[in-house]
Amino acid sequence: MNTSVYTKESREGYISKWRSSGMSRNAFAREQGINYNNFKQWVLRASKKSGITTTPVVKPKKKPSIPFVSLQVHGMPQSRPTGMPLMELRLSNGRVLSFYQTVPIDYLQAVLNLHA
Numbered sequence: 001m002n003t004s005v006y007t008k009e010s011r012e013g014y015i016s017k018w019r020s021s022g023m024s025r026n027a028f029a030r031e032q033g034i035n036y037n038n039f040k041q042w043v044l045r046a047s048k049k050s051g052i053t054t055t056p057v058v059k060p061k062k063k064p065s066i067p068f069v070s071l072q073v074h075g076m077p078q079s080r081p082t083g084m085p086l087m088e089l090r091l092s093n094g095r096v097l098s099f100y101q102t103v104p105i106d107y108l109q110a111v112l113n114l115h116a
Helices: 008-021 025-032 036-050 105-114
Strands: 087-090 096-099
Touching: 008 025, 008 036, 025 036
Parallel strands: none
Antiparallel strands: 087 096
């Protein structure tokens, strides 16, 4: 059982760190080794005194980049029937992206990252 005594400054420091962590109070308290009920009370008291919300600032998570594999096709026909796509990509979610002309590789990577 943790019977530590926390100073006002240390409690304020934990609260500030929690607000910028994007974590729930419970997860933050567990990670820091602080009793959750005590931490919850610190946050509520500090919020009443300052008028600051008890919700942490949530940092947006960066979407993971899709690993990109270079593909070379040899022996592609010089012409294709009208209305037929040059290339089709079938995504794991079932969507199909059809391209009717060549596109720069960085454009293709950006499109794939949007559909990740």
